[in-house]
Amino acid sequence: MASQQPRRRRLEVEDIGDIAVVNFVDKKILDEQNIQMIGDDLFRLVDELGRRKVLLNFGNVEFMSSAALGKLITLHRKLQAVQGKLVLCKIAKDILDVFKITKLDKILTIATDEQAGLQSFA
């Protein structure tokens, strides 16, 4: 099982100007252990690498449960605390419903695609 390999890379990070564009390697964001590691990698971008603008591209993500939402809120708060910004983009329609039902679409910035996501930092 891929989720048994703790050091496996879970995120692809590309720098576009001063924006860290993050793609998820996994199509499914599930399992507490996996989500913990994704969270750790995301928090490291802010806490250790000093990134202030983070764009999460969900284009590759087909399935995600409520367990991942807490990490996104923590990342949002961390970035807010250092005057940074978190933007989410390219979320599949069904997964967008996860954000809408939990009303997290009210506190997180969600863009339709990567281009619109990049522009929302301007």
Add this chain to the structure above:
Amino acid sequence: MGTELTIPSDLSEARRVQELIESALSAAAYTEHEVFSIKLALEEALVNAIKHGNQMDPDKRVFVVYKVTPDRFDIRITDEGAGFNPADVPDPTDPDNLERPCGRGLLLMRGFMTEVEYHGRGNVVSMAKVREPAPAE
């Protein structure tokens, strides 16, 4: 009433149940959206049963009964935990609770399924997804 499965308190076993049900739904020509909705509710309910209900105790099991028909999907999930009162779960959409981790699973189950009901001491949940008629061309 349908297919019965008994699994240990192990999240990888929950994935196996999801895969079996996903295959049954696809074979019955459920749409991608319907399959996603049911899979998500199932994920939340099974994680609740294994983690919160059985507290990951390997000696406790989760009992699943489900039925797929062309019109609706029904499932009942029973754990061996102490149960809970769903009314005691704080509303996760309340602005004061938005950052708290609890309650979102239950909210998503209710959002994605047609019916969600707890029984007994709260260790049994039944859920149904009633299919919507296909839109007219």
